[in-house]
Amino acid sequence: MASKLTTTSQHILENLGGPDNITSMTHCATRLRFQVKDQSIVDQQEIDSDPSVLGVVPQGSTGMQVVMGGSVANYYQEILKLDGMKHFADGEATESSSKKEYGGVRGKYSWIDYAFEFLSDTFRPILWALLGASLIITLLVLADTFGLQDFRAPMDEQPDTYVFLHSMWRSVFYFLPIMVGATAARKLGANEWIGAAIPAALLTPEFLALGSAGDTVTVFGIPMVLNDYSGQVFPPLIAAIGLYWVEKGLKKIIPEAVQMVFVPFFSLLIMIPATAFLLGPFGIGVGNGISNLLEAINNFSPFILSIVIPLLYPFLVPLGLHWPLNAIMIQNINTLGYDFIQGPMGAWNFACFGLVTGVFLLSIKERNKAMRQVSLGGMLAGLLGGISEPSLYGVLLRFKKTYFRLLPGCLAGGIVMGIFDIKAYAFVFTSLLTIPAMDPWLGYTIGIAVAFFVSMFLVLALDYRSNEERDEARAKVAADKQAEEDLKAEANATPAAPVAAAGAGAGAGAGAVAGAATAVAAKPKLAAGEVVDIVSPLEGKAIPLSEVPDPIFAAGKLGPGIAIQPTGNTVVAPADATVILVQKSGHAVALRLDSGVEILVHVGLDTVQLGGEGFTVHVERRQQVKAGDPLITFDADFIRSKDLPLITPVVVSNAAKFGEIEGIPADQANSSTTVIKVNGKNE
Structure with missing residues (x-):
């Protein structure tokens, strides 16, 4: 028989309207992401009824997100195996033709929907590298805490061993523009390797040899202001958008037979100077402008910012609006040497994890297997990985009372964060494992503990559901329990008469039982020959x-x-x-x-x-x-x-x-x- 993985994958695909209703398919750390032709024929309730599905979230007029938790990649690969789905491959070309490689954006979505999809799908593949790097940072910060090394000391003052260890996480952040350039170009439909090569040119020793950041040099007789592009996010994003339009224009004027040679040639020839002279400085200006605005608010009152951030995040994350703030965090660390968003953001995360922990404890008490599975996955993903999506989509967005349990935890945690003026000196995911990356770490620990326990105790005291939702859930648990008991009773029952070979005559019926008037409704095992x-x-x-x-x-x-x-x-x-x-x-x-x-x-x-x-x-x-x-x-x-x-x-x-x-x-x-x-x- 089909495995649970296959059955669930088929169930999802069927209730999305089948392969013919799907125009694109990707996945992130926790969610299967689909674009569909007709959202009205998607049976969201039926998809959500599968125990393996943590939640179903429509996005705009064409998007559907099916939340699967940490095993999302397994379901993604399984769905790709199903009939009609093999040509979807997360934006990767399956052919080497120039038409496929330079295919452009597939489908037509509203600009707002697509803008957030663009940001999300640009950062999604990089999250794995960022998460790994953040844990390496945490280890080095712990070494700093115990006096084994100075985390912020210049590299020429560090022992060789620690210089090498620092290179392990700096590689991700220094070359982040190259990664962003590649993923952004791929999302838009431009050539991802050209998208990577553009910011890479601004990180080469030759470019760096022109001078220091802030210097002005003359190239092609034109003044060029130099910038430090390491760790930057906005310049490669803007360059990728420019690359898409340049490629689109070149393909209209270059014969298809030679596009593979001349489209990348002219793209590099146009886009690298355009980025160095114009788009790169503009991108840095955009990032600095947003960062400076938030810094001004922080300088005016860190206390206010520390309260506003955790209260905003529960509404930003479901809409995908948190991605620009992630970029600003990285921008802050590159320009200021620290970030003031991550600490308060931890209050939102741990209020969320506290709420789902409360749900887990209630589900154990109620013997609610479905919610116990969902809440346990969300709790572990959050506390150990700093990932909030399983909790958000598995619990928070499914029950209307949850935000009234979550927001008090966000507020209380944010107040504590504001009192201690928490700062982060490295980009990390806010989990239990990354506490040492915050300063002061003890104040941060108190803040996330307050956020966690306030939301958890509110759930335990007031529940996370309305009275109707609670009664319905308890009735379902009782019905499932009774059904299990009935099945056990049937399995242990002895039929009053054995199963007989039924004839095909009228009235015989399938699986007719001799002495049907006295036979019990059991599930007998057919003997050989029956x-x-x-x-x-x-x-x-x-x-x-x-x-x-x-x-x-x-x-x-x-x-x-x-x-x-x-x-x-x-x-x-x-x-x-x-x-x-x-x-x-x-x-x-x-x-x-x-x-x-x-x-x-x-x-x-x-x-x-x-x-x-x-x-x-x-x-x-x-x-x-x-x-x-x-x-x-x-x-x-x-x-x-x-x-x-x-x-x-x-x-x-x-x-x-x-x-x-x-x-x-x-x-x-x-x-x-x-x-x-x-x-x-x-x-």
Whole structure:
């Protein structure tokens, strides 16, 4: 049977509207990011119902974010393997042609949406290097704390060992413009290596030999103001935007046959001087302007800034507006030697982690497995990695009361940060592991502890849900517990009569039990030689599953079985059974027959796109049904009018528990026609 990873990936893709509804796909540290053609056909609630999904967040009019936590890369790779998704590869070219390499921006999004996507997807790949470097910084700061070295001493005064250790983190920040240039260019659709080469030219020994930052030299007879571009973020961002337009213009005038040679040649020839003379100084000016504004506020009152920052972050992060502030933090360290945003930002992070810890403790008390899993992942990702997204999307944005528990923690922590005037002397992720990077670290520790425990205790005392949400969650936990107990009771029960081979005659039904009047609703194990006959749940022509025009069903990846070309319009239970899944869109239903066989009936192909239109569902999950009870009614003419195939796969989804499973074609099948035979497994 399919693994949990595969099942969840298929579930996400199907409820996004399938591959045809997706125009682009990437992922960040915690989220799968999709751009879709039609956001209205995305079933957000159905995606969110999967326990592995931490949350679903629409972005703008075309974006969808599916929060998966730390294992997001595994789901991303699995979705890429699914039919119709192989050509999506996180913005990477899969062909070497110049058309692919210089393909330009895919899709048309609103400028505001795309601006934040641009910032997010530019910094996303670099976060891994920044996180690694921040932990190396933390180790060196600890060495400074214990008197083993002076973290801020010039390199020519450091022992060789520590000079080498400093080079390990400085490499990330010194060459950050090259990384930003590459990722920004790739996001825009320009050549990422040209995007990297432009800022790299301004970091070469030859360029540095021209003079010191602030000097003016003459190049091509034109005065050029020199700047220190190491660690800068805004110059490569602006240069990448310029590169996109230059490449776009060059491709219009250069024949396609020679674009691979001359587009990069002229791009470098144009963009490096343009960046050195104009775009680079302009980018530094933009960064310095924002930094100076925030510094002025900080100089006026560090206390006010320390309160405003943690109160703003809970609203900035969901919108992606925190990315510019990350750039300003790096800018501050490069220009001022310290940063005044990271410390107060820690109050927001730890208030968030405190809240999710409170949720974790409540979920243990309530035996709520789903929330325990979500909150534990968010808590560990936050406390050890400084990453807030799993907590934010897994808990905070799902329950309307959470912000009233979070903001008091942000406020209290920010007040403490303001009292101690916390500063950071290196860019780090605010986790428990990076406390020593803050100054004074003891004041910072008190601040994050206050933020953490205020939010945690508010959750424990007042809950994180409304009364309705709490009662609903507790009822679901109680229902799940009762269902587990019922299943255990069924598994331990002894049937009053053994399973018999059922005939295919009228009224036999699938998996008929001898002495049905006295048999219990258990899940017996078929012995070798025993057979369960499953009749057609739908009137029509039964054809081999291999003829279904869908590679997943045709290959039996969802289980062996049969397919029905319907002439009727009602799916009925082929035997007494329990409904274990029914899609709200009405296009699929899964049953556990009293014989233990589990079947999936999928009405049509790609019919999820209809969003439930044309379908009427007659049952709900966990409902007991009798043979012949209607499950789903559909409007065949309406579905055909949408050019969607009506062929209906009927598959045995727990086939591994049985022996041979045979699909039986028939020109005319109905509720008295055996279409699947399930044989007991030989031990």
